[in-house]
Amino acid sequence: MSEDKTPDAPAVSSTRLVLTLALAGLISGVAIIGIYEATLPTITINKARELREAVFKVVPGVTRMQKLVYKNGELVSTTETEKDEEPIYGGYDDEGGFIGYAIPGAGPGFQDVIGLLYGYKPDQKLVIGMEILESRETPGLGDKIYKDAEFVANFKELSVEPEIVTVKKGQKSEPNEVDIITGASISSKAVVRIINETHTVWSTRLPQPGSEPLMTESEKTVDEAK
Amino acid sequence: MDNLVWIFISSLLINNFVLAYFLGLCPFLGVSNSLETSFRLGLATIFVLLITALCSWFLNTYVLIYAPYLRLISFIVVIASTVQFIEMLIKKLSPALFRAMGIFLPLITTNCAILGLAIFATNRGYGLIEGIVFALGAGIGFTLAMVLLAGLREESELSDIPKLIQGIAMNLIIAGILSMAFMGFAGLFSAV
Amino acid sequence: MAENQNESYETFFRGIWRDNPVFVQVLGMCPMLAVTNSAINAVAMGMATLFVLVGSSFLVSSFKQWIPKQVRISAFIIIIATFVTVADYTLLALVPKVHKELGAFIPLIVANCMILGRQEAFASRNTVRLAVLDAMGMAGGFMVALFSLGAIREILGNGSLFGVDLFGEHFEPWVIMILPPGGFLTLGLILLFFNWVTQQKDKFIEQVAEAERVASDG
Numbered sequence: 001m002s003e004d005k006t007p008d009a010p011a012v013s014s015t016r017l018v019l020t021l022a023l024a025g026l027i028s029g030v031a032i033i034g035i036y037e038a039t040l041p042t043i044t045i046n047k048a049r050e051l052r053e054a055v056f057k058v059v060p061g062v063t064r065m066q067k068l069v070y071k072n073g074e075l076v077s078t079t080e081t082e083k084d085e086e087p088i089y090g091g092y093d094d095e096g097g098f099i100g101y102a103i104p105g106a107g108p109g110f111q112d113v114i115g116l117l118y119g120y121k122p123d124q125k126l127v128i129g130m131e132i133l134e135s136r137e138t139p140g141l142g143d144k145i146y147k148d149a150e151f152v153a154n155f156k157e158l159s160v161e162p163e164i165v166t167v168k169k170g171q172k173s174e175p176n177e178v179d180i181i182t183g184a185s186i187s188s189k190a191v192v193r194i195i196n197e198t199h200t201v202w203s204t205r206l207p208q209p210g211s212e213p214l215m216t217e218s219e220k221t222v223d224e225a226k
Numbered sequence: 227m228d229n230l231v232w233i234f235i236s237s238l239l240i241n242n243f244v245l246a247y248f249l250g251l252c253p254f255l256g257v258s259n260s261l262e263t264s265f266r267l268g269l270a271t272i273f274v275l276l277i278t279a280l281c282s283w284f285l286n287t288y289v290l291i292y293a294p295y296l297r298l299i300s301f302i303v304v305i306a307s308t309v310q311f312i313e314m315l316i317k318k319l320s321p322a323l324f325r326a327m328g329i330f331l332p333l334i335t336t337n338c339a340i341l342g343l344a345i346f347a348t349n350r351g352y353g354l355i356e357g358i359v360f361a362l363g364a365g366i367g368f369t370l371a372m373v374l375l376a377g378l379r380e381e382s383e384l385s386d387i388p389k390l391i392q393g394i395a396m397n398l399i400i401a402g403i404l405s406m407a408f409m410g411f412a413g414l415f416s417a418v
Numbered sequence: 419m420a421e422n423q424n425e426s427y428e429t430f431f432r433g434i435w436r437d438n439p440v441f442v443q444v445l446g447m448c449p450m451l452a453v454t455n456s457a458i459n460a461v462a463m464g465m466a467t468l469f470v471l472v473g474s475s476f477l478v479s480s481f482k483q484w485i486p487k488q489v490r491i492s493a494f495i496i497i498i499a500t501f502v503t504v505a506d507y508t509l510l511a512l513v514p515k516v517h518k519e520l521g522a523f524i525p526l527i528v529a530n531c532m533i534l535g536r537q538e539a540f541a542s543r544n545t546v547r548l549a550v551l552d553a554m555g556m557a558g559g560f561m562v563a564l565f566s567l568g569a570i571r572e573i574l575g576n577g578s579l580f581g582v583d584l585f586g587e588h589f590e591p592w593v594i595m596i597l598p599p600g601g602f603l604t605l606g607l608i609l610l611f612f613n614w615v616t617q618q619k620d621k622f623i624e625q626v627a628e629a630e631r632v633a634s635d636g
Contacts, residue, residue: 402602
């Protein structure tokens with residue numbers, strides 16, 4: 001292209017400039033919407049499966065789940081997504097009997113925000129499982145909060161009354177105590193603090209044990225379809 | 227409030243944009259040969275980051291909830307045109323200010339720290355105030371890293387350094403050592 | 419025809435070694451350092467960049483007559499951003515785990531100055547065939563750089579390659595290598611090595627010239 005060497009570009013009407021960009025924008029818009037529509041079903045299924053796997057892991061024995069939100073002073077089941085919602089998940093067995101909640105929490109860790117999901121049995125006031133969903137803790141040290149099976153096992157049967165406390169490794173004697181990881185005490189304390197803080201928020205919102213929201217039929221069928 | 231302090235400290239020190247996320251490396255390595263220039267570039271970057279936080283909050287709240295797939299294109303187009311518009315405005319209103327930092331504006335707009343801020347703020351679901359605090363922390367952190375590297379480089383000009391290591395290789399190694407030093411800030415917030 | 423083939427060959431391989439975008443031109447540093455903490459992330463990033471660069475070069479060189487010079491940069495950016503969005507959604511659908519690790523750095527491909535640079539410097543002034551070859555060469559060179567950095571960092575920092583354990587129980591990994599400082603240090607040392615190679619080559623050429631002069635004198 002010879003005009004590349006000349007400093008002045010050939011005069012082009014501004015209509016043509018605008019038209020070119022508009023056309024480029026249009027084509028790009030069509031391409032983007034096309035790929036979005038094409039990949040959306042897979043992405044939605046992947047996300048739903050990931051969430052189900054995490055919930056099933058932290059609330060053992062669950063075969064069905066539904067999304068619950070706290071609205072106007074009570075906990076109701078929903079299938080819709082709203083902005084700034086704080087959903088938790090109810091876990092149920094095959095007959096629709098309630099087993100426990102899976103509650104997401106997040107907070108600052110050693111390096112960056114730690115996001116986790118914990119299972120909670122309201123009638124016994126017990127944490128029954130914990131899974132780290134998101135963290136950038138130091139490899140080899142802080143990442144033991146999900147790689148160290150012994151640490152994760154602390155959360156299999158952990159009382160939240162009066163609150164969870166951390167103790168030196170091997171000194172766990174009370175049901176509300178967690179052995180911290182040697183060399184990763186800040187990360188392990190962060191996990192405990194996140195659960196304590198999330199529990200404080202949710203303990204007042206959860207209904208009396210025994211009156212948990214029932215598994216809704218519509219959700220059941222959606223569940224089976226997956 | 228706690229959350230805002232954490233966002234600020236985290237983006238300023240613990241997860242410094244340059245030294246932990248590698249964002250904005252082009253100006254970091256390219257322009258950091260003088261302390262004075264680095265400082266001015268840093269100020270201009272803070273300014274553009276603040277505009278970016280406002281733009282991305284606006285787009286996220288009013289446009290992208292209807293069309294999430296246009297995120298990338300709309301961020302680029304809106305941020306670039308807003309910065310260009312403000313650049314023209316500064317040129318008209320205050321030629322002195324324009325001379326001080328205006329020349330950097332086009333350079334900064336194409337910098338990945340800007341787009342990175344918009345994307346991180348979106349992924350983390352920050353609101354307006356959180357976004358602005360994030361932009362401030364990231365911008366001051368960027369300036370801090372720039373000024374530190376520039377100071378070290380100005381010092382190194384005076385020393386006898388083997389020719390082999392001079393240039394980008396040395397700057398990267400200095401950046402690596404700075405980054406290691408900044409790792410010491412990890413846990414600053416959660417330890418208390 | 420022979421000359422033509424030679425030119426294609428030259429266009430392709432220039433990007434991989436002599437004009438390597440990372441080691442020689444020092445472009446695209448931001449994704450380069452951020453995602454190379456494991457070989458698999460590095461390769462995924464390399465593939466995404468290859469897709470975006472080849473796709474945009476193809477489109478830009480095909481439509482170069484119709485893009486007015488005044489708006490070319492904006493048009494290039496729209497084209498690149500479209501390909502990046504496509505790559506982003508495709509990775510999210512096909513390999514959600516890798517997408518989660520790369521996170522914000524996939525959209526940031528758009529800010530990789532290497533890609534815009536190739537459109538401006540090459541694709542907008544050459545034929546489609548040469549532009550695609552050049553894009554493949556440059557993206558290949560970028561991938562080589564990403565992979566070597568990713569492999570070095572994963573081997574030293576985690577004792578594994580592509581997640582396969584290499585050294586067994588007794589290896590104490592240098593965790594620092596997969597943390598941010600490791601990225602800066604490794605790339606710094608690699609560039610140092612390239613400097614050294616260039617210096618040795620210059621010395622060698624000098625010596626040969628010297629020897630020739632002595633020989634012709636004698």
